[in-house]
Amino acid sequence: MATPYNMAFACLTCCKSFKREFDLAEECPMTLKCPECGSSAHNFGRHFKAPKKSNKKQWDKIRFLFEHGFRFQKIRVGSGHHDTVPYPETLEEAKEFVVTYKDYAIHGD
Numbered sequence: 001m002a003t004p005y006n007m008a009f010a011c012l013t014c015c016k017s018f019k020r021e022f023d024l025a026e027e028c029p030m031t032l033k034c035p036e037c038g039s040s041a042h043n044f045g046r047h048f049k050a051p052k053k054s055n056k057k058q059w060d061k062i063r064f065l066f067e068h069g070f071r072f073q074k075i076r077v078g079s080g081h082h083d084t085v086p087y088p089e090t091l092e093e094a095k096e097f098v099v100t101y102k103d104y105a106i107h108g109d
Contacts, residue, residue: 008048012066013039015059017050048072061091068098069105 003023010017011034018035022028034041048071051058065072065087075085085101088094098105 005046007046008044008050008072009034009041010044010048010050010062011037011039011041012059012063013037015053016041017044017048042066042071044072047074057091061088061094064091064094065098068102069107070098070101071106073104073106075101075104 004021005023006019006021007028008017008019009032014034014037016034016036018041020032028043030043031040032043033039044066051062053059070087072087077083077085088097
């Protein structure tokens with residue numbers, strides 16, 4: 001049996017984040033219904049750390065990254081692809097990030 005993983009889902013409408021456990025060999029939905037508002041909550045993977053619901057600037061950055069295909073998946077660069085790229089801290093940094101790492105973007109939902 002495969003190891004289950006806790007996947008983080010975030011609703012970009014009401015800024016709620018929650019985790020659900022999945023056996024990745026069997027299933028891993030890209031969206032779930034938000035338990036707060038009923039909108040789509042998107043799968044941001046195992047490494048996503050949500051900001052406080054009231055932190056509008058950070059949620060704006062998350063929306064921007066999501067709209068450009070970044071769901072906080074690990075981006076590995078360097079020889080052997082062992083080095084991971086940190087995600088940007090601000091929306092301004094995110095604008096440069098999406099240009100620099102556009103080849104790593106995930107499209108479709």
